[in-house]
Amino acid sequence: MARWRALYGASPLHLMAVIASFAVAGYAFFRIFDTPTALGFFVWFGAAIVAHDLIAFPLYSLLNLIATRTLGGERAREASRAVPALNYLRIPFVLSAFALLLFFPLILGLSADNYEGDTALSVGVFLERWLGLSAALFIGSALVYAVRVRRAHVDARREAEAGDAGGGDDA
Amino acid sequence: MKLPRPNLPRPRVPEEPPPGPTRPEFWRSPLRGPWLTSLLGSVLLPLVIVCAVTGFLSQASYNPDLGRNSLLPSGGIGADLFFFTWPTSPSWIYALNQGLHVTSGLLAIPILLAKLWSVMPKLFEWPPIRSLAHLLERASLALLVGGSIFVFFTGLLNIQVYYPWPFRFLTAHYYGALVFIAAFALHVALKLPLAWRTLRDRGVVAPLRADLAHTEPEPYEEGHTAPLEPGPPTITRRAMLGTVAAASLGAGWIAATQAIGGPLRSLGLLGPHSTKIGDGPNEFQVNKTAAKVGIGQAETGAGWRLKLSGASEAELTREQLLALPQHSYDLPIACVEGWSTTQRWTGVRLRDLAAEAGVPEAKSVLVESLQKGGALRQATFAANQIADEQSLLALRVNGVDLSLDHGFPARIVVPGAPGVHCTKWVSAMQFEVS
Numbered sequence: 001m002a003r004w005r006a007l008y009g010a011s012p013l014h015l016m017a018v019i020a021s022f023a024v025a026g027y028a029f030f031r032i033f034d035t036p037t038a039l040g041f042f043v044w045f046g047a048a049i050v051a052h053d054l055i056a057f058p059l060y061s062l063l064n065l066i067a068t069r070t071l072g073g074e075r076a077r078e079a080s081r082a083v084p085a086l087n088y089l090r091i092p093f094v095l096s097a098f099a100l101l102l103f104f105p106l107i108l109g110l111s112a113d114n115y116e117g118d119t120a121l122s123v124g125v126f127l128e129r130w131l132g133l134s135a136a137l138f139i140g141s142a143l144v145y146a147v148r149v150r151r152a153h154v155d156a157r158r159e160a161e162a163g164d165a166g167g168g169d170d171a
Numbered sequence: 172m173k174l175p176r177p178n179l180p181r182p183r184v185p186e187e188p189p190p191g192p193t194r195p196e197f198w199r200s201p202l203r204g205p206w207l208t209s210l211l212g213s214v215l216l217p218l219v220i221v222c223a224v225t226g227f228l229s230q231a232s233y234n235p236d237l238g239r240n241s242l243l244p245s246g247g248i249g250a251d252l253f254f255f256t257w258p259t260s261p262s263w264i265y266a267l268n269q270g271l272h273v274t275s276g277l278l279a280i281p282i283l284l285a286k287l288w289s290v291m292p293k294l295f296e297w298p299p300i301r302s303l304a305h306l307l308e309r310a311s312l313a314l315l316v317g318g319s320i321f322v323f324f325t326g327l328l329n330i331q332v333y334y335p336w337p338f339r340f341l342t343a344h345y346y347g348a349l350v351f352i353a354a355f356a357l358h359v360a361l362k363l364p365l366a367w368r369t370l371r372d373r374g375v376v377a378p379l380r381a382d383l384a385h386t387e388p389e390p391y392e393e394g395h396t397a398p399l400e401p402g403p404p405t406i407t408r409r410a411m412l413g414t415v416a417a418a419s420l421g422a423g424w425i426a427a428t429q430a431i432g433g434p435l436r437s438l439g440l441l442g443p444h445s446t447k448i449g450d451g452p453n454e455f456q457v458n459k460t461a462a463k464v465g466i467g468q469a470e471t472g473a474g475w476r477l478k479l480s481g482a483s484e485a486e487l488t489r490e491q492l493l494a495l496p497q498h499s500y501d502l503p504i505a506c507v508e509g510w511s512t513t514q515r516w517t518g519v520r521l522r523d524l525a526a527e528a529g530v531p532e533a534k535s536v537l538v539e540s541l542q543k544g545g546a547l548r549q550a551t552f553a554a555n556q557i558a559d560e561q562s563l564l565a566l567r568v569n570g571v572d573l574s575l576d577h578g579f580p581a582r583i584v585v586p587g588a589p590g591v592h593c594t595k596w597v598s599a600m601q602f603e604v605s
Binding site for chain 2 (some may be wrong): 015020022023038054068087089102127130
């Protein structure tokens with residue numbers, strides 16, 4: 001058993017599970033292989049493997065890095081900004097971008113002919129609705145941010161006043 | 172006699188990882204770690220199970236063993252997997268199945284993306300391959316990541332009728348799902364114990380209670396995803412997971428509103444079928460307009476006949492059909508794309524038409540449409556679907572004649588059947604005894 005582990009790197013059960021899984025996946029790939037558009041399938045499947053990890057992840061991480069460096073965390077606190085704006089921008093942005101990611105064909109009208117022919121509905125409404133949703137998200141976030149900033153100011157002033165009253169002896 | 176030592180492969184990669192993402196100190200997020208991944212994974216697990224089960228059931232709902240119903244390439248194992256006759260009761264069974272399929276899929280997408288983010292350091296782990304077991308597991312993870320994105324996004328684009336690819340959607344979505352589910356099952360089997368242990372040790376709710384000042388990174392362990400040199404936290408766990416939950420529930424809401432339909436439909440915002448057409452008797456959601464499939468007055472006017480065949484043959488005018496006993500039922504038209512709409516349909520029972528064709532005990536019926544092309548210009552129904560009293564060749568809806576877009580002069584409405592089988596512009600019905 002120890003020699004098996006040294007050779008394979010896990011228990012024999014692991015190998016059995018892996019083979020069972022690959023057998024099912026292999027069956028599916030073979031079925032696809034018999035279709036006239038197999039090449040297209042494998043190209044798109046390959047693209048799906050790298051789409052998040054090697055394309056989307058570097059892009060959104062870069063955006064997040066820029067946002068964090070300029071708006072968030074320690075630097076904002078050092079600048080004595082009581083409430084960092086970072087998340088009030090980042091959260092509505094993520095939600096708005098996510099809605100676009102899910103429904104970009106309708107929002108951008110990419111499938112307009114197909115969609116309108118199928119449903120007898122207009123595709124134009126989706127851009128408006130997405131813009132409306134985005135506006136609502138950012139306005140809502142801005143309102144919460146404004147309230148928090150205001151409250152932080154009031155708290156700071158009260159603390160300062162309490163500090164002044166308590167420090168009367170020093171005057 | 173001494174046994175020879177196993178011939179271990181010598182490491183060919185340097186022990187020290189090159190600078191960049193292969194080094195543990197590259198990854199700074201204080202939120203990333205096994206707890207976060209375990210929590211996301213345990214929410215994803217039931218959603219994927221529901222989505223997969225309803226997906227395979229959707230395949231069964233076509234009764235793929237009948238006629239030309241199977242939309243998959245021929246020759247699969249058990250065409251593929253299913254051999255039971257789809258029921259007609261409850262009449263909303265297909266609406267529920269597809270509603271669950273699309274809703275669970277949309278709920279899962281943001282959680283899947285968050286989970287992919289949470290395990291990014293694993294992609295760059297060093298050394299890249301430790302053993303044969305590790306190599307196989309990583310190959311399977313490529314299928315898992317690729318399969319999940321492929322399946323979820325092909326489904327997502329299908330409900331928006333956007334097809335930027337060269338392959339047939341259904342075949343690719345089905346076999347892509349098989350690859351994904353195979354890799355998913357392996358992944359769950361290998362990782363569930365770790366997820367269980369992690370959530371048991373750290374609790375499900377406890378880490379969500381911490382505010383920003385108390386948001387501590389998970390402890391670093393070699394080979395796991397918690398950061399070696401965490402940066403300062405910029406968001407709490409609850410805010411980060413709250414954002415993911417908002418995205419998930421928002422997407423699920425869009426899917427659920429158009430699956431339920433009725434007054435909820437107009438609240439679906441970005442749902443493909445969230446726009447109300449109107450209040451008139453024929454103003455409800457359409458799948459494929461007459462104009463799109465090239466059907467007009469010429470084919471559907473006074474010259475239209477329904478060709479019935481079975482033991483005998485007959486050609487019936489619309490007036491002759493209206494003279495047969497008429498029955499009305501509230502039945503849903505439910506689309507494979509996850510939306511449904513319930514209307515009051517009036518028409519002739521399929522079993523009456525079977526008797527008219529001289530085969531009252533018909534085993535199946537092939538229904539054909541005036542539609543020229545497409546795999547779904549025809550459908551075959553099973554004996555239980557012909558026998559159900561609610562199965563109609565509908566001539567009227569909500570008290571008026573069908574509109575052209577809803578299948579005038581006559582369309583099929585069978586309780587529990589997929590919407591694409593509720594054939595519009597019916598031209599011929601061929602009843603079979605066996």
